[in-house]
Ligand SMILES: Nc1ncnc2c1ncn2[C@@H]1O[C@H](COP(=O)(O)OP(=O)(O)OP(=O)(O)O)[C@@H](O)[C@H]1O
């Protein structure tokens with residue numbers, strides 16, 4: 301059975317402002333989709349809504365995953381169903397090492413919630429083995445896991461930490477918001493290679509970006525343009541290249557006055 305994320309006629313309001321106005325999209329496991337769109341078009345709004353951020357109010361429409369509506373589910377329940385959101389602006393937590401953060405995250409998302417009396421459900425040795433394996437896959441130095449979460453991390457290191465988190469959680473649907481922002485070309489390549497090494501028939505990916513650049517490395521089969529709160533065009537990778545040439549003008553004029 302393929303698990304499909306189905307976004308149907310989604311209307312989302314933030315602080316009394318209607319941002320998404322009937323957005324529909326389907327993502328199957330094994331597919332890579334990219335959403336592009338101008339600043340303020342609602343890309344991050346979509347990402348936060350998918351993860352269940354309480355500030356983003358769904359007024360109409362539905363989000364279905366594995367045949368179930370996600371709308372009543374809290375973010376952690378969505379994560380346990382297999383969704384993962386890489387944030388545009390990751391937070392720093394002084395005093396918490398990356399390794400301990402990942403341990404807690406893995407337990408929260410993959411652990412047995414019933415009857416483990418608060419004990420971590422993955423043995424330490426097994427956790428370490430998997431952590432080392434994933435860090436090697438992402439070409440990360442072992443010492444990196446002992447640093448405090450995001451504290452003093454460079455932009456590229458934050459992104460690597462995020463991709464490492466993704467590798468450890470083994471999600472089925474990944475939403476990457478603006479993962480190219482602030483990355484130099486080498487870091488971008490590493491992040492993209494990391495994502496690519498994890499993508500497979502088991503994982504669906506939604507890459508949210510306004511530059512075509514990252515799509516040279518993470519190759520989407522489907523590209524969608526978000527404007528005026530809706531998907532206004534969909535196509536293959538050629539659509540991203542066309543945007544790079546022509547900009548968003550064609551899609552942003554002639555409606556709502558902007
Ligand atoms: N918490 C909030 N409070 C008020 N307005 C918000 C909030 N979150 C989003 N908005 C508004 O919603 C609109 C869409 O914002 P969003 O962050 O989704 O755009 P975006 O497409 O991700 O833009 P960017 O390309 O700059 O990241 C903007 O007008 C923004 O000001």
Ligand SMILES: [Mg+2]
Pocket residue numbers: 343344345388477478
């Ligand atoms: Mg954004």
